[in-house]
Amino acid sequence: MDKILIRGGRRLVGEVTVGGAKNAVLPLMAASLLVDGWMTITNVPRLRDIDTFKVLLAHLGSEISGDDGNRTLRIRTRDVAVPEAPYELVKTMRAAVLVLGPLVARFKRARVSLPGGCAIGARPIDLHLKGLKAMGAEVEIEHGYVTVSAERLRGAKIYMDTVTVTGTENLMLAAVHADGTTILENAALEPEVVCLADALNAMGARITGAGTDTIKIEGVEKLHPIETRVIPDRIEAGTFMVAAAMTKGNVLIKDCPHEHLHALNLKLKEAGTEVIQEDGGVRVIGDIPIRSVDVKTLPYPGFPTDMQAQVMAMMAIASGLSVITETVFENRFMHVGELKRMGADITIDGRSAVVKGVRRLSGAPLMATDLRASASLILAGLVADGLTEVSRIYHLDRGYEKIEEKLMALGADIERVKSRETAARASKYAKAEA
Numbered sequence: 323m324d325k326i327l328i329r330g331g332r333r334l335v336g337e338v339t340v341g342g343a344k345n346a347v348l349p350l351m352a353a354s355l356l357v358d359g360w361m362t363i364t365n366v367p368r369l370r371d372i373d374t375f376k377v378l379l380a381h382l383g384s385e386i387s388g389d390d391g392n393r394t395l396r397i398r399t400r401d402v403a404v405p406e407a408p409y410e411l412v413k414t415m416r417a418a419v420l421v422l423g424p425l426v427a428r429f430k431r432a433r434v435s436l437p438g439g440c441a442i443g444a445r446p447i448d449l450h451l452k453g454l455k456a457m458g459a460e461v462e463i464e465h466g467y468v469t470v471s472a473e474r475l476r477g478a479k480i481y482m483d484t485v486t487v488t489g490t491e492n493l494m495l496a497a498v499h500a501d502g503t504t505i506l507e508n509a510a511l512e513p514e515v516v517c518l519a520d521a522l523n524a525m526g527a528r529i530t531g532a533g534t535d536t537i538k539i540e541g542v543e544k545l546h547p548i549e550t551r552v553i554p555d556r557i558e559a560g561t562f563m564v565a566a567a568m569t570k571g572n573v574l575i576k577d578c579p580h581e582h583l584h585a586l587n588l589k590l591k592e593a594g595t596e597v598i599q600e601d602g603g604v605r606v607i608g609d610i611p612i613r614s615v616d617v618k619t620l621p622y623p624g625f626p627t628d629m630q631a632q633v634m635a636m637m638a639i640a641s642g643l644s645v646i647t648e649t650v651f652e653n654r655f656m657h658v659g660e661l662k663r664m665g666a667d668i669t670i671d672g673r674s675a676v677v678k679g680v681r682r683l684s685g686a687p688l689m690a691t692d693l694r695a696s697a698s699l700i701l702a703g704l705v706a707d708g709l710t711e712v713s714r715i716y717h718l719d720r721g722y723e724k725i726e727e728k729l730m731a732l733g734a735d736i737e738r739v740k741s742r743e744t745a746a747r748a749s750k751y752a753k754a755e756a
């Protein structure tokens with residue numbers, strides 16, 4: 323298994339380009355199930371979750387081609403052999419449930435393994451199912467799978483009890499072919515939802531209100547395939563912004579979706595970081611001591627839960643006391659134990675973590691526990707004394723494309739090593755440090 327080795331202490335300087343957003347690509351791939359012809363998706367990053375979704379679509383019967391070089395993905399689904407998302411795929415990527423809506427809309431039936439709880443929380447899909455039931459679908463749960471069937475979905479007024487991103491996307495994907503109008507209330511406002519709605523409208527759907535909490539979908543008979551470009555990844559961009567701030571660096575982040583990062587921008591500025599919008603992107607300069615700030619995660623446009631772990635790494639070396647409250651997921655503090663092993667002073671109190679900034683973190687062998695937690699450990703490693711070794715980085719590869727190469731190009735002392743090389747490298751570093 324690969325590991326990442328980091329020797330901290332380097333200031334990051336230079337330019338980095340952000341890739342397409344994983345969380346926008348996956349619903350677009352699901353949307354391809356709604357049409358007969360070739361859908362073309364461009365600006366697709368090379369990520370493990372996208373590969374998993376490709377395997378899922380191929381399992382359903384889709385044809386997939388694409389050019390990795392120019393980051394284009396082409397998908398055609400003439401028919402589905404088995405309208406089923408198996409356990410083996412859903413357990414590695416919960417977003418697989420996104421096939422539910424389009425499969426029922428076009429093929430009248432879908433059978434999807436129910437995702438269990440995961441590292442960051444229970445994460446049920448009850449609201450996806452409640453919405454589909456309201457649209458007239460029959461929902462049955464048996465042997466760990468949910469089967470949803472409907473001869474024809476009908477428009478409905480659906481109130482989402484909790485703001486759910488993939489839930490909103492799934493119901494939008496289902497409602498495009500329903501009889502009549504569907505209204506989703508308390509819908510998610512995330513940019514990835516808007517990206518999907520824009521693509522569906524270009525395909526011939528009639529969706530208004532995406533980006534607000536009320537989305538209206540008028541069902542249409544037929545959609546047509548299109549070519550669509552994925553929006554840049556606001557979480558990858560945000561992770562580089564925090565990296566620049568923490569290392570007291572000066573980094574120009576190109577293709578940065580500045581308008582989607584309002585809450586993070588404000589927090590970085592409050593913490594003393596300069597965030598400047600330039601023609602080519604967003605420049606982040608972090609040359610003064612980091613001030614502690616309080617952060618509370620919320621659905622968009624609030625502070626993203628997907629940036630909570632990274633900001634906690636930053637607060638670990640800030641000058642005072644910071645309270646970080648996680649309101650979206652109930653167990654998203656898995657990185658705390660690892661940060662503490664580096665010398666961070668963090669106490670968890672229910673859904674809040676009290677972070678008392680320390681003068682220095684020290685490198686240590688660490689275990690990544692989930693996608694964003696992995697990023698936070700790498701950020702901590704960039705500023706820690708000595709060697710940090712992050713293992714289980716398959717989590718990282720689900721959502722960051724070659725983050726180590728991008729950080730290296732900015733001046734970080736970081737490398738990926740295969741497991742058999744790891745021990746030798748680690749001992750070489752230990753000797754160099756002695």
Ligand code: UD1
Pocket residue numbers: 345348416417443444445446447448449450451484485486487488489514621627628650651652
């Ligand atoms: C998406 C993102 C993920 C991000 C999260 C919150 C994708 C592929 N993933 O995940 O990166 O961290 O949004 O911004 O886009 N909930 C229910 N019932 C449901 C659905 C959700 O109770 O039927 C709860 C969840 O347990 C959670 C909260 O709602 O506490 C938000 O979850 P949700 O927005 O659905 O997250 P995902 O769409 O899975």
